[in-house]
Amino acid sequence: ASKSASTDSTATSKETVKIGVLHSLSGTMAISEVSLKDAVQMAVDEINAKGGVLGKQIEPVIVDPASDWDLFAEKAKELLIDKKVSAVFGCWTSVSRKSVLPVFEQNNGLLFYPVQYEGEECSNSVIYTGATPNQQLIPAAEYLMSEKGGGYKKFYLLGTDYVFPRTANKILKAYLLSKGIPKENIIEEYTPFHHQDYQTIISKIKRFAADGKACILSTINGDSNVPFYKEFANQGLSAATCPIMAFSVAEDELRSMDTEFLVGHLAAWNYFQSNDLPENKKFVDDFKAFCAKKGLPGGDKRVTDDPICWAYTGVYLWAKAAEKAGSFDVSKVRNALYSLEFNSPDGLVKMDARNHHLAKPVVIGEIKPDGQFDILWKSEGLVDPQPWSPLTSPDKDCDWVNHNGTYAKK
Amino acid sequence: MLLTVNNLSVSFGGVHALNLDHFSVGEKELRVIIGPNGAGKSTLLDIICGKTRADSGEVTFKGKQILGKNEVTIAEMGIGRKFQKPSIFPELTVYDNLLLAVKTKKDIFSTLFFRVTPAIADRIHSVAMRLQLNGVMYKLAGALAHGQKQWLEIAIVMLQDPTLMLIDEPAAGMSDEETEKTGGLLLELAKTHSIIVIEHDMKFIEQIANNLVTVLVRGKRLMEGTFDEVKNDQRVIDCYLGRSNAQLETL
Amino acid sequence: MNHAYTAPILSVNQLVAAYGQSTILRGTTLSMQKGAITTVMGRNGVGKTTLLKTIMGLLPVQEGTITFNNQDITKIPSHKKAKIGIAYVPQGREIIPKLSVYENLQLGLIAHADKNAKLPEEEIYHLFPILKDFRKRAGGNLSGGQQQQLAIARALVSNPTLLLLDEPTEGIQPSIAQEIGSILQKLVKEKGLSVLLVEQKIDFATQVTDHYYFMDRGKMVMDGGAEELNHKALEKYISV
């Protein structure tokens, strides 16, 4: 509420349109989600400064679902029913999204979801600006198997035990098997949330990687990463002997980390801060300036990363769609979103013509000592989203234009 | 015999606290146990009531072995205990303390649907009256003075109406008059119950010891006899009563 | 005896103290001479223990004053009282249960005026031989009487000028009770110790005391020299 007051003051007389911001500001997920709230806030400020949407100033309603999945549902109801917001920007974990999903569907809301996820979902009420599996996982595996990427033959799929890693690894495994990697060269392992002690697992990895040609596909989440990488280095492994390809480690996580032992490891995303498009340079500078101005922790040392980029882009997509539709009405905005193009910090991206996902480039980067990524590989053009992975659900597809959401392919 | 103890041995970390060859108490007998501090008197009662485990030996009550049984079973068989250090329910009122003690069915359903009958109320009040607790009936038991707690605990044991009462130092912290009253009370109770009393107050013992007195020393039974025999036994004087027992002299 | 001419070591004046709402001491007054044993007697629950607790600072004084050695100690915290030479043997012993006997005794040294004082082990074990055998045993595992002996020994270790004893013979075997009596008298004579004794057993009291007070419902109702202390004198109060 305090935040909305400050944005109000810039345009007091004008009418406003409310949007909800549903990111955890406390609890375990706050680590990741606070930055997304900041990104949304920045996008809102920018749009407001340019005159708002359809002549209205955007008024963000910020609530704290506190990493509590039940509270996510409650807050979603509150935003949609009591606060009557036109769109909601929020969620990080799959479970939080699943928790609010029925609320959005029942109350005809619109959720912009900015994080890479496991797919297998095709809701009419969610706009997925993060990656689908084929926009992140598959290219990464493909790259590692390629000559250029090192021609790795053995894969250790390591993740935190929840839905995204499980699904991701299922898809990865299917992909690897389809590429002729023998079963015994793929190991799957999960650790509990907040796992801190990776000694045993690293020992296993060491043995697995003793003959070279092994790499790790990591979906380790959040605060488990630091102990993992530290132990990895301390037991004498390195990126040269066995690189780690991470799907959940981005610049924001690396920001204040001791990157010495991370250098050379890899990550696959759709966006890196080191992207040298002029749009991105501006975005990065603006974000730093924004954080410094607002006195947010980290100030001008803040960095951008993939989810931040898509959280920010989400607001613009919504604004653009509303302008195009000439209305804030959810179904009109939704229709206007199909095939909508937007010049994001990551270059031109495009909403899918049939479902609510975003087509965007895929990039693979290598960690540098300053916590940024060297871009090693970039997809040619945009990669279309596949909410249902053909590897695990070959018979399904998602289409809201010609079909009613998920349908069975012939 | 109501209670028989044979070859009982207990040690704590290698130190023998009790090494009792034989000890028995009959129906409606009031037995006094004396002995120097640390002789093992309280330990003996602890074993009888199931608080402490014995190393070896046997204890039979009403002909049944009770070693190894838990304290509830033993209590149900009819043994009630008053501890040396007052043990009551400090956060309940005196009345509730007494109510819980009254001998009735004590399983879950009976307690759940329990109603105070006039008979029970009378019993509680008469016991409270005799132990001068009627004035503090609705005080929290924790707020009683030391002597009152002693009485409350005696009252609890009385209301339990056990066959055998184990009373550890009832006169401690009581004035002479109160001690005497307690003695009278015990004598009266002894008409209907078996009682084992531990005390150091010789005057009190003289009052109540109408039967045998057992002397324990270092965990062993030194002797058993009438009060006079015990009082005049040189060994007892040496290790317990002291050279010239002033207390007795004055009598 | 001629008490009027020596300054009292401890004087309690119109003391009022309460547990929460219930007032127990209602204007208790007491004065005791240096180098003497003063006994407070009274039925159960009249407030004897409460009086000692209040003197020791465990219970706040609501009204009245306590003076020790011409020093007003009404509002001084317990640990300071211990340091200026008041030692306390409470009812219920209050042994620190998980400390060994030896450690319990060492704790007594904390209040000793001399910081480097050593434990007078010889003397203690001479008085209470049983403690010697049990040096290493946890205090809480001792028998009741043994604990009482330990509590008294612990109080004596600090070399106090005033000793507060709450029914010290409770639970102690007759021979040792007797000995405690003579030890007290000896300490009073030799070291000028003053003792405030709470006791219910008239026999013990008459044996050791120099002066007695009789307490009822939070007030002193009678006092006098040792020679006046006998059953008859007290009868009328006791039968109330």
Next chain:
Amino acid sequence: MKTNNSSLYYILFIAIFAILLPAGHLSGFLSINTISIWGRYFCFAIAALGIDLIWGYTGILSMCQAFFFCLGSYGIAMHLVLQKTALPDFMVWNKITTLPFFWQPFNSFSLTVILCMLIPAALAFLIGFVLFKSRIKGVYMAIITQALTLAMWLIFLRNETNLGGTNGLTDFKTLLGFDLANTQVKLALYFISFTVLCLAYMACHRITRSKFGKVLQAIRDSESRVSYTAYHTVNFKLAVFVVAALLAAVGGMLYLPQTGIITPGRMDVKASVEMVMWVALGGRGNLKGAVIGALLVNFLYSVCTSWFPDSWLFILGFLFVITVLYFDKGLIGLVTTLRARIGNLYLKTAQTTN
């Protein structure tokens, strides 16, 4: 005087929740969302009653009430999922073709209700039996039950358990044919929760006032003395433990349809500690306190996370600290002291004027 006080509480309580709130909704002041939220708080309050019984009255700090709560919720959730599809989506996705055996009974509503209470009760009996038999007490009990909850949480998080893993169960449509999104249904659920809360309160009230309740308090004071007085303390402890588990489960059952999601997050360490905190804040050993604590803490949680998203933790944190420092017996104690103060003041002024 005493009865007067209590009845004042009751009248206020009923007036607010049975009349004022629904009326507010019907006249359009309050959204159905608000009503539902209060309905959920009632469910917490029901569980809190159980915690008060086991902890407040019997002195056994059980940290696994959140687990029992979840069992109730999961049971109903399984039923609701089966109402929607024959095979839950996540099973389809996990390539499971037939419904696992333990899901089968949840096709029937009556069986579901029975199982929702039977399973927690049986588990509580088992856990309680094992723990109480071996005389585990105090912190040991608290930490062991916490460990148990933690273990269960980890297990429920797994996909292999076929309970939806981290995502839990969500997206329910109908209950006994009623549309859960329907306002009327929501209002009905609110009233059911309210009624159950009242009934549970009355039952607990009865229990604590009976001799049984006295035994519980005596166990809290000195368990060994109770044993020497010939009560089988283990049975008594076991009985309240089961009752508390039942109350938690019932709370969980009513909670689910009003919330629309159940995940293992409801029984993580934080959640299980929080449940105890409601009772502690409200006033331990006092049934009214437990209810007030549960309602108030959750209300503040909801409100503050919306109004003060950045600083609500401070507010809640300080509330805890201040309650402890200044109010002896929780919030309910505050009320009594305040009343006493006011009474005193009144008396004093009366005296001085005389």
Next chain:
Amino acid sequence: MKNSLKFGWILLLLLVAMASRAQDSSSLYVAQLLHPQSDSVRTHAIGRLVALRIPATFPLLMAINDKKLYLLDNQAITIDGKPSDEEKYRLHRVYPDTRPLHNSSGDPLLLSLSQLKTVDIPRADRLLLLPIAPLFNLYSPDAQKRIQAYGQLTDLQDPQVQKILADVVSKETDYNALRIGKESLYAIQLHTAKNEATAKAYIDSIARNWSDNASALLTAYGSGKAFNTNTANYAIEKAKQLESKYDNLQRIQNLFSGLSLGSILILIALGLSIVYGLAGVINMAHGEFMMIGAYTTYCIQMLFSRGYGDWFFIISLPLSFIVAGLMGLILERLVIRHLYSKPLESLLATWGISLILVQTARLIFGDLTAVKTPQLLAGGWQAAPHLTLPYNRIFIIALTAVMVLLTYLMLFKTKLGLQIRAVTQNRQMSACLGVETRRIAAVTFFIGSGLAGLAGCAITLIGNVVPDMGQTYIVDSFLVVVTGGVGKLAGTIVSGLGIGFFTKISEAFFQAVYGKVFILLFIMLFMQYKPKGLFPDKGRIAEE
């Protein structure tokens, strides 16, 4: 004879010619590498350099592999590992020779990274170096790296490799490296051995040496290249022995992991059990004091970001103790002091405080942060050829041992400890005996919270620093306190180690998640058997 001499001459000439040609071409390729016309040229150049394997280019290749290749005045240079206090590095030329760069006055030249031009070699190209990485790493100034390199050498048949190896071994200075280098030589000699006795001797040497691929090497030798079955069997036998030795080492590694996990738990539980003993409550904010310690370390690292090497960590050890201790002291003064006789209330209050502390940290520091590992504690101790014991873990074990010892001495050998224990058990009586209970309580809280802070500082070595990091360990450490028996130092130690070992052992059999569940259930069952912890009080004192 003459012929052979002649042949030798020709061979020598040929070799020299080849070498000089190689030298020439290497400078060409190096030039191409540093200033490529196109990516493919660079890739080709690297490919050639890899194929040529000229020692003179090795420092350059090493710099590429480490991503530390820079240009300064068109010279290919690299930086020394550790920066100076002003983040400046010493520089070395890497081609055509290696020598340190000096400034005009003859002092070592110090420059910061921004003053150098980075030579970007794409990962794909760098990966080309992988096959010969062991070869050029033989020239590394870092002995540890050389040791690794020896172990990783392949194609030992190759005469060029043999030559380089012999050359390097002859110049080897480090004892361990020398041993391993020599034994790599044995491997070559084994393959050229012509009779059973020598072959067996070399097999023995190799087995004794036990480099990374010793068993693979022996197995390979035994199953193919051995010249008679006797030696073959002997080699295979030895290989098997090595394998089982390896398994044993794995067991040791597991034990070490258990020990290290156990020490962490003990370190946290130490403060917890002291404070628990005093206040008689579950101190819900204990984890947050840990967090304070960790953030103190983080802040000090920030202050020291201009260098001073490991000093920041050395200083943060006592400081994190003091800062967390002081916070504990403040908390005790403001809140806990009023709650000593009310265990329940302190539970609530500390919970509230933990909420406040977490949110405060979140507002001040934001999100995920981590502390740099001090140089001294980076990497691990190669205890045996296949056993790396990370220094940071060794340090934590040592720290825990020291803290346990100090705590023991403090509690049981000092007057303070005596008073603490007395106050813990009976406040009122302690006061009557002259113990300043308030001061003692404050000191105890200070020590307890300080120990938590210290634990937090130590944990930065292995994990990250986040506002709610306290919650991660808190249940586990409570379990340690409880299984050990509340207030029992020895119990805490034994149970901490026990839980550590059991966790690690179970993790070897189950996945981590089930390992954890298993250990929790195991503890529950254990408590059946010991309901008051490992070291329960015996006798009457046990009853309260």
